[in-house]
Amino acid sequence: MNNFLTHIGRYILLMRLVFKQPEKKSIYFRQILIEIEHLGLDSVGIVVFISIFMGAVLAIQMAFNLDTPLVPLYTIGYATRQSVVLEFSPTIISLILAGKVGSRISSEIGTMRVTEQIDALEIMGINPATYLIFPKIIAALFFNPILIMISIIVANMGGWLAGSLTGMVPSGEFIYGLKAFFEGYDVFYSLVKSVVFAFLIVSISGYHGYYTRGGALEVGEASTKGVVNSSIAIIIFNLILTNLLLA
Amino acid sequence: MIEAIEISKSFGDNKVLDNVSVKFEAGRCNLVIGQSGSGKTVLMKCLVGLFEIDEGRGIFGEKVLSRMSFDEMKLVRQEIGMLFQGGALFDSMNVEQNVMFPLSMFTEQSIGERLERANFCLSRVNLENVNKLLPSELSGGMKKRVAIARAIAMNPRYLFCDEPNSGLDPHTANVIDNLIKEITEEYGITTVINTHDMNSVIEIGDRVSFIHEGKLWWQGDRDTILMSDNKELNNFVFATKLTRKIKGL
Numbered sequence: 001m002n003n004f005l006t007h008i009g010r011y012i013l014l015m016r017l018v019f020k021q022p023e024k025k026s027i028y029f030r031q032i033l034i035e036i037e038h039l040g041l042d043s044v045g046i047v048v049f050i051s052i053f054m055g056a057v058l059a060i061q062m063a064f065n066l067d068t069p070l071v072p073l074y075t076i077g078y079a080t081r082q083s084v085v086l087e088f089s090p091t092i093i094s095l096i097l098a099g100k101v102g103s104r105i106s107s108e109i110g111t112m113r114v115t116e117q118i119d120a121l122e123i124m125g126i127n128p129a130t131y132l133i134f135p136k137i138i139a140a141l142f143f144n145p146i147l148i149m150i151s152i153i154v155a156n157m158g159g160w161l162a163g164s165l166t167g168m169v170p171s172g173e174f175i176y177g178l179k180a181f182f183e184g185y186d187v188f189y190s191l192v193k194s195v196v197f198a199f200l201i202v203s204i205s206g207y208h209g210y211y212t213r214g215g216a217l218e219v220g221e222a223s224t225k226g227v228v229n230s231s232i233a234i235i236i237f238n239l240i241l242t243n244l245l246l247a
Numbered sequence: 248m249i250e251a252i253e254i255s256k257s258f259g260d261n262k263v264l265d266n267v268s269v270k271f272e273a274g275r276c277n278l279v280i281g282q283s284g285s286g287k288t289v290l291m292k293c294l295v296g297l298f299e300i301d302e303g304r305g306i307f308g309e310k311v312l313s314r315m316s317f318d319e320m321k322l323v324r325q326e327i328g329m330l331f332q333g334g335a336l337f338d339s340m341n342v343e344q345n346v347m348f349p350l351s352m353f354t355e356q357s358i359g360e361r362l363e364r365a366n367f368c369l370s371r372v373n374l375e376n377v378n379k380l381l382p383s384e385l386s387g388g389m390k391k392r393v394a395i396a397r398a399i400a401m402n403p404r405y406l407f408c409d410e411p412n413s414g415l416d417p418h419t420a421n422v423i424d425n426l427i428k429e430i431t432e433e434y435g436i437t438t439v440i441n442t443h444d445m446n447s448v449i450e451i452g453d454r455v456s457f458i459h460e461g462k463l464w465w466q467g468d469r470d471t472i473l474m475s476d477n478k479e480l481n482n483f484v485f486a487t488k489l490t491r492k493i494k495g496l
């Protein structure tokens with residue numbers, strides 16, 4: 001418990017450093033673009049792949065479970081959309097990104113720490129916390145919601161494809177369901193989650209990288225801790241946000 | 248001139264530096280020698296502010312390091328160049344980007360001016376036609392030289408080198424040592440060099456401070472070091488059978 005509080009304290013202090021005034025704005029703008037490529041664009045492939053299959057599986061399971069004449073077929077499209085928008089895309093995809101992006105961030109920053117590259121930045125008079133973590137946070141806050149939107153669209157397409165190809169749900173019924181009882185607020189809720197989770201992933205994995213001590217082995221450990229702890233934080237904040245926004 | 252005044256530093260119960268006072272003169276190679284683990288790196292990192300000093304203070308010219316605000320510190324740091332043990336080149340940047348990096352962060356120079364300066368610094372360390380290589384494509388000696396070029400890019404008044412020739416073959420080590428000496432004398436830099444290599448001491452040791460178990464044990468230069476009768480110093484200097492035999496120990 002004591003250990004946990006120490007981590008929280010150090011994490012908050014680090015975040016205060018991260019949001020200090022950057023040295024030179026033009027450099028940061030370039031860094032943000034680079035990070036958008038590394039953390040965002042490079043993840044589009046895996047997000048699309050996972051989303052299409054998960055959407056398909058969701059639709060098929062819905063179809064199996066709602067296989068009674070009492071429930072109209074379009075409900076399957078509706079239920080698939082709701083699961084995708086509310087939970088699957090913002091939460092599950094964020095967990096996947098915690099694995100992919102989080103490990104990259106912790107190991108990159110951790111390696112820079114143990115090879116004294118962070119000391120080198122500091123000696124030059126640069127604030128390494130801002131220089132290394134701030135552009136990553138901005139890039140993720142900007143691009144993760146886009147990834148989640150892509151995921152929502154692709155997953156619904158996956159569901160529609162699975163329904164039509166298996167013949168379980170006729171195309172027209174599914175699409176009618178996708179459009180039924182649509183609430184803009186659900187998408188807002190989903191975007192809020194993806195923004196909060198993006199911040200958690202980058203800041204927590206950045207924290208573990210930044211305070212790595214030792215050598216290659218510790219970089220590996222930092223990377224694992226970054227992924228595990230940002231995943232735990234996502235799960236906890238998922239409950240908190242759901243309570244705040246939907247209750 | 249750089250001065251360490253009664254500096255003490257502990258990590259938990261481990262007292263690494265105990266009341267160390269030492270002066271480093273401008274335009275000279277000031278060596279800090281001692282066994283591995285004696286506290287050389289910690290002393291250097293205390294002086295440049297990478298570690299917080301428990302007691303005592305470090306002085307650069309007239310400025311006291313520990314009393315500086317974050318922004319004052321930033322200004323002093325732009326006058327400091329540091330060469331880290333492993334080179335600490337930025338992995339994601341090629342050679343020329345590494346050398347230009349401090350210039351891009353702290354000057355308003357155009358890309359042409361920065362490139363010109365980077366090429367000058369690289370030629371100063373005898374590196375040509377490697378501008379586009381990544382650090383992972385360089386040999387140990389080349390990495391050190393790029394790191395020196397980056398350290399002098401901003402015309403520093405103070406240069407810190409942590410084991411500049413560790414892990415290099417004797418010839419390359421010698422080249423690096425003499426390069427640092429030349430640059431130091433040419434630009435009148437106050438240079439502090441950590442080493443445990445006696446070859447460096449004899450080659451470039453204008454001023455030599457011996458640290459043992461976190462204390463300053465002996466001070467002198469490359470001529471007096473061989474004549475001393477300090478027991479701990481002699482154990483360090485004449486560490487091998489060959490040298491002990493010659494000294495008659």
Ligand SMILES: Nc1ncnc2c1ncn2[C@@H]1O[C@H](COP(=O)(O)OP(=O)(O)O)[C@@H](O)[C@H]1O
Nearest residue numbers: 258261263281282283284285286287288289290
């Ligand atoms: N960041 C640190 N945390 C705890 N102990 C450290 C740290 N850095 C160095 N030490 C300890 O300080 C002592 C001196 O280390 P160092 O200055 O690196 O020796 P060297 O003379 O070989 O450069 C060692 O016992 C080392 O374990």
Ligand SMILES: [Mg+2]
Nearest residue numbers: 287288409410
């Ligand atoms: Mg050392």
